[in-house]
Amino acid sequence: xxxxVNELPKNKWDAFVQKHGPRSGRFLxxxxxxxxxxxxxxKVDRVAWxxxxxxxxxxxxxxxxxxxxxxxxxYVPRGPIGAASIVDISEIxxxxxxxxxxSPTERDxxxxxxxxxxxxxxxxxHTLITNLSLSSDELLANMHEKTRYNIRLAEKKGVVIEMxxxxxxxxxxxxxxxxxxxxxxxxxxxxxxxxxxxxxxxLAIAKHExxxxxxNIMIDFGDxxxxxxxxxxxxxxxxxxxxxxxxxxxxxxxSRGMTSYDWWGVTQIDAPAGHPWSGxxxxxxxxxxxxxxxxxxxxxVLKPMRYAAYRFARSLRRKLR
Numbered sequence: 010x011x012x013x014v015n016e017l018p019k020n021k022w023d024a025f026v027q028k029h030g031p032r033s034g035r036f037l038x039x040x041x042x043x044x045x046x047x048x049x050x051x052k053v054d055r056v057a058w059x060x061x062x063x064x065x066x067x068x069x070x071x072x073x074x075x076x077x078x079x080x081x082x083x084y085v086p087r088g089p090i091g092a093a094s095i096v097d098i099s100e101i102x103x104x105x106x107x108x109x110x111x112s113p114t115e116r117d118x119x120x121x122x123x124x125x126x127x128x129x130x131x132x133x134x135h136t137l138i139t140n141l142s143l144s145s146d147e148l149l150a151n152m153h154e155k156t157r158y159n160i161r162l163a164e165k166k167g168v169v170i171e172m173x174x175x176x177x178x179x180x181x182x183x184x185x186x187x188x189x190x191x192x193x194x195x196x197x198x199x200x201x202x203x204x205x206x207x208x209x210x211x212l213a214i215a216k217h218e219x220x221x222x223x224x225n226i227m228i229d230f231g232d233x234x235x236x237x238x239x240x241x242x243x244x245x246x247x248x249x250x251x252x253x254x255x256x257x258x259x260x261x262x263x264s265r266g267m268t269s270y271d272w273w274g275v276t277q278i279d280a281p282a283g284h285p286w287s288g289x290x291x292x293x294x295x296x297x298x299x300x301x302x303x304x305x306x307x308x309x310v311l312k313p314m315r316y317a318a319y320r321f322a323r324s325l326r327r328k329l330r
Contacts, residue, residue: 017055017057017065017068019040021065022040022055022057022068023039023040023041025057025065025068025090025091026038026039026040026068026090026231027230027231027232029090029091030087030090030113030231031087031090031113031114031303032138032233032269032271032301033087033133033136033138033233033235033271033273033301033303034086034087034111034113034132034235034271034303035087035113035230035231035233036209036228036230036233036235037070037086037087037088037132038068038069038070038086038087038088038090039070039230040055041207041208041209041230042070042209043055043070043072044207044209045203045204045207045209046072048203048207049199049200049203051072051073051074052072052073052081053070053071053072053073054070054071054073054101055068055069055070055071056068056069056071056101058091058092058093058097065091066091066092066093067089067090067091067092067093067097068088068089068090068091068093069085069088069089069090069093069098070085070086070088071083071084071085071098071101071102072084072085072086073105076106076319078322079106079315079318079319079322080105080106080312080315081104081105081106082105082106082107082108082109082308083098083102083105083107083108083109084108084109084131085098085108085109085110085111086111086131086132087111087112087113087132087303088110088111088112088113089110089113090113095108095110095307095309098110098309099309099311102311103311104311105311105312106311106312106315106316106319107308107309107310107311107312107316108308108309108311109128109131109306109307109308109309110306110307110309111130111131111132111134111303111304111306112303112304112307113303114303124309124310124313125307125308125309125310126307126308126310126320127305127306127307127308128305128306128307128308129306130303130305130306131306133273133274133275134302134303134304134305134306135274135275135276135277135300135301135302135303136271136272136273136274136275136300136301136302137271137272137275137293137294137296137298137299137300137301138233138269138270138271138272138298138299138301139259139269139270139272139296139297139298139299140268140269140298140299141234141259141262141263141267141268141269141270142268145260145263148259148297151296151297151298152295152296152297153294153295153296153297155295156252156295156296159249159252159253160249160252160253160256162248162249162252163215163248163249163250163252163253164253166217166248166249167217168215168216168217168222168248168249168250168253169215169216169217170213170214170215170216170253170254170257170258171213171214171216172211172212172213172214172257172258172261173211173212173213174212174214175212175214175221175224176212177198177201177202177205177212178198179214179221180212180214180221180224180240181198183221183222183223183224183240183241183242184201184224184238184240186240186242186243187239187240187241188240190243191289192285193285201226201238204226205226209228210226210227210228210237211226211227211229212224212225212226212227213225213227213254213257213258214254215250215251215253215254217245217248217250220242220244220245221242222241222242222244222245222246222248222250222251223239223240223241223242223250223251223254224239224240224241225237225238225239225240225254225255225258226238226239227258229262229265229267232266232267232268232269233267233268233269233270233271234258234259234262234267234269234270234271235271235273236255236258236270236271236272236273237273239251251292255296256296258270259296270296270298272293272296272298274286275289275290275293275294275300276290277302278300
């Protein structure tokens with residue numbers, strides 16, 4: 010039997026996601042993440058599959074996005090969670106152009122290979138997770154020697170860490186400087202403002218005197234703290250502020266009973282040295298942790314002719330850039 014979110018309370022939804030969701034990206038299926046997506050203009054549907062005894066068997070938070078001239082597609086980040094299959098999800102998305110799945114686990118995908126197309130993942134398919142159930146001494150011992158040195162250096166130089174005090178307006182120049190320096194694309198400032206104001210995420214900053222040297226956007230859900238976005242200033246880089254910022258965030262998460270610190274994306278171990286993420290991945294791996302991988306994203310094609318036209322138009326646009 011299929012139930013909508015109106016029949017499944019927030020606490021019951023989140024309890025199922027926390028218990029059965031993937032180790033990385035579980036927050037993407039949380040009730041709060043869906044509400045945040047609605048606040049930035051997305052259409053969100055939540056469905057739950059119930060047993061005959063009214064127990065939850067599976068859930069899926071579906072975000073519908075519009076492609077001009079081609080209709081909508083349904084996106085399920087790190088889901089469905091539980092016993093639902095792609096066939097089950099396809100039944101409720103049959104009017105969409107395609108269904109994009111970023112599966113939380115390797116699963117038996119019961120659809121014809123002709124209807125599935127591998128595509129680029131939106132969320133990181135490979136990440137690093139640090140086990141916070143270890144003692145602080147054990148965590149430090151598992152770090153690269155250079156990481157420990159830089160943490161101590163930042164402490165010695167008087168870098169100060171503040172959590173949940175800064176506003177997005179204060180840190181935005183640092184994010185813009187980082188995006189320009191490292192050539193990556195940011196969402197608009199209002200996107201992050203709503204994320205923080207809705208309580209989905211919080212800001213943590215590293216300061217020295219009156220300078221903000223580093224800023225992180227973090228998400229807490231269940232037993233996991235996730236490093237969603239980070240930025241560092243072009244000034245006083247020798248003070249190694251990002252190292253201390255993460256160490257204080259790890260200790261704070263431990264004090265709140267969390268057991269995992271998800272670094273939210275690193276390169277594969279065998280990635281070429283020139284990979285755009287090589288530098289940030291080396292930084293993250295310096296803190297120690299377990300490498301975790303997820304399957305490639307898959308488009309389940311629901312309207313084959315229109316999907317073929319959409320893929321052709323997209324490839325043509327890329328060639329003309």
